[in-house]
Amino acid sequence: MDYKDAGVDVEAGRAFVEQIRNLVKSTTRSEVLGKLGAFSGFFELPSGYQQPVLVSGTDGVGTKLKIAQAVNSHETVGIDLVGMCVNDVLTSGAEPLFFLDYLATGKLDGAQLTEVVAGIATGCRQAGCSLVGGETAEMPGFYQPGEYDLAGFCVGIVEKSRILDGSRVEVGDIAIGLASTGVHSNGLSLVRKIVSDRQLSWSDRPDTFTGKTLGEVFLTPTQIYVKPVLEALRVQHLPIHSMAHITGGGLPENLPRCLGTGQSVKIDPTSWQIPPVFDWLAQMGEVSPDAMFNTFNMGIGFVVLVPPDGVAATLEWFASQGLGAWAIGEVVPGNGELLGIG
Amino acid sequence: MDYKDAGVDVEAGRAFVEQIRNLVKSTTRSEVLGKLGAFSGFFELPSGYQQPVLVSGTDGVGTKLKIAQAVNSHETVGIDLVGMCVNDVLTSGAEPLFFLDYLATGKLDGAQLTEVVAGIATGCRQAGCSLVGGETAEMPGFYQPGEYDLAGFCVGIVEKSRILDGSRVEVGDIAIGLASTGVHSNGLSLVRKIVSDRQLSWSDRPDTFTGKTLGEVFLTPTQIYVKPVLEALRVQHLPIHSMAHITGGGLPENLPRCLGTGQSVKIDPTSWQIPPVFDWLAQMGEVSPDAMFNTFNMGIGFVVLVPPDGVAATLEWFASQGLGAWAIGEVVPGNGELLGIG
Incomplete structure (x- = not known):
């Protein structure tokens, strides 16, 4: 043997x-x-x-x-x-x-x-x-x-x-959300359950996705934010105070992790275009808006916090890099919570 | 949902x-x-x-x-x-x-x-x-x-x-083998196949193992060599030229990896006491000596190469640390092979 x-x-x-x-x-x-x-x-x-x-x-x-x-x-x-x-x-x-x-x-x-x-x-x-x-x-x-x-x-x-962490963040700072390419690598167990419960197949091509199969839609690779963000910091010298990667638990779990003590963040979920894939999931799975925000990135894969006078330059920089960017919220006094949804 | x-x-x-x-x-x-x-x-x-x-x-x-x-x-x-x-x-x-x-x-x-x-x-x-x-x-x-x-x-x-690598190794250097605590974390698929084919159970206590169950014998944790080896290098200043960690593929696969070009190493498999667990495996699994040496560490988990005049101090140092150590072989001219077994 x-x-x-x-x-x-x-x-x-x-x-x-x-x-x-x-x-x-x-x-x-x-x-x-x-x-x-x-x-x-x-x-x-x-x-x-x-x-x-x-x-x-x-x-x-x-x-x-x-x-x-x-x-x-x-x-x-x-x-x-x-x-x-x-x-x-x-x-x-x-x-x-x-x-x-x-x-x-x-x-x-x-x-x-x-x-x-x-x-x-x-x-x-x-x-x-x-x-x-x-x-x-x-x-x-x-x-x-x-x-x-x-x-x-x-x-x-x-x-x-x-080192960037919550210590530089001030009340009034603006959260700039950077576009995700879809679900990235979180929430896929729920995606799989929805696809299975609805007796769909990965080769199906729902109208929402204009010709793409479900397999293609959900295998879209995670956006890598390294080059535009590092250049924002080290070359463009944009006044970024703190940053968050939006992964498991979505914005409610991850965005507060980049705040300082005594701070919360209030977001406006109408301030960016939520990609169709999330509407499709919510509808097919009968998932509540709360559960959607707590499971998926909802179109925002990364967030940078900047002072109000840095917002315009920051939005412009990321747009110039072909990356969707929106002012999605503001730092307010509080206890480490995400406000504005649910 | x-x-x-x-x-x-x-x-x-x-x-x-x-x-x-x-x-x-x-x-x-x-x-x-x-x-x-x-x-x-x-x-x-x-x-x-x-x-x-x-x-x-x-x-x-x-x-x-x-x-x-x-x-x-x-x-x-x-x-x-x-x-x-x-x-x-x-x-x-x-x-x-x-x-x-x-x-x-x-x-x-x-x-x-x-x-x-x-x-x-x-x-x-x-x-x-x-x-x-x-x-x-x-x-x-x-x-x-x-x-x-x-x-x-x-x-x-x-x-x-x-940095230690093969470049410091000279023909004539001696391989000092350091004791393993058993199979460490390699070859366990073969161990499991032998235990299963022989219809043994992990709770069996073969005589060889003086009261220990097979589960205990094969879960013995891997020896961590860091402290005695780092102290040998940085405090005792022993003349270590190169080192190898003996993992998957055993001595034949791993020991040549720490040699210089134009070198082989000739080991004497009678120079150390092969622990009983390996005899037990060879016998129960009818595994050839060659296959044993190519799968398991055979009692040598780590090897350091030293010049001949460093052997005595090196053996003494590891013995003082409670770690079995033996001169198991010698670097010879060659083409990156392990000689002396099979």
Whole structure:
């Protein structure tokens, strides 16, 4: 008996590492040392920081993977994976430096997992960070045939005196919402339940989506906000006080996390155009407006807080980058709540 | 319909974060900034480095989790998770700084997952690194009831001029093997197949294991080598040229990875005491010696290469730390092979 009899094919693992070599290389920044196949990833600290702080985050894609696996389309979930991690790291004002992935599957399917890694590499290039390591775990009996799980990990860097958190926020600051590309990577369990309960199929093309299948609509990759936001901070010097990434729990859960003490934020849900996908979900699933806001991003994937006199320049900057941006609310005295909905 | 109807309990997730607060706190180093619940983890760079290089690694525990889940014992797999990652990072001579975990489950069981995180915190304390972040993903329909998967990420730091790799290794250097605590976290799919094929149970107590159940034997946590090895390098100034973490693929796969070009390593498999667990596996599974060495660590979890005149002091140092150490082989001219077995 040997390891292959037990369902683990070490040779297939080695072949896979060769297949993804060029994908990994496409993300390489000048600070990367060493090579694929080493025990670890090496990244030389960028110069120019006085008191560098490392900012790290980890996340997965959740059950969005189930949709990718149902429609056998694996090229975008890697973008979601990178997006979920780098957008979190970005909230502090940090520049994402490098990324690692963990990919677990029941039976290693090299073609399928190469598509997944291609998406991760695309996401890393969009975020300007290097893919410096990863683990591909073949775990027989743990995952169903054709299924895999994904986790990602990102490290960024920020000057200590420039860390953004609630401490800079003032009552009267304006919340600028940046457009999401759809549900991103949160709330997909509810999406799947609605699609299943209504006996729909991922290949259906409801009129709302002008020719797109449900699979295509719900696999739209997560917007990566790194480049326009970092340039807003470091090149345009826009007066951003704090930032929030709108993920699980929606605006009510995430926007208050970027406030200072003694502050709430009042939003006006009519101030931006909620994308049709959310109306469709609310209607098909008979989901209350409250539950919709507590589960989905409702079209706002990232929020920056600026003083009133910075609003016009901030809106203009993001519009110039092709990213929808709206003044969606205002910081008010309070106790860490989101007001204005429900 | 809401998110809870879809099987995701956001409140249970929040309660879990509260439960693990003190565990996370127990790992805090002075460089940690910020707090649990932020979008990211913050870690200030330690001072004293001229050209700091960040060294990162990711890994999982593989199907060792299946054994933990079968015997409902979740307190040690977190130590394995940390060990798999930090021992990799350590091979370059880097000091592990911080750690993040990804924990995915079908239905969030707070008591079970708190045991898991307790093990992660224990591992972090053993390795001297801080648990600065994590993701707990509830993914209904993805994992079987009672099952979870785990991934870990570690970042360490090393002075650029002190990075250890094959470039310092010379023909004639001696390989010092450090004792493993058993199978660590590799080869468990084969272990499970042997136990299942022989119709054994995890609660069986074979004579070989003097009263221990098979579950206890195979859940023995991975040895974390960080403190004795870092002190060997940075305090004892032992002349270590290169290091290898012996994981999947055993000595034949991993030991050559730490050699220089034009080198092989010849080991003498009679030079150390192979622990009884490996004889038991070979016998019960009728596994050939070759397959045993290519799947399991065979009692050697970590290897350091030193020049001949450093052998005595190195053996003495690790013995003083309560860690078994043997001179198991020698670097010879060659093409990156492991010689001396099979």
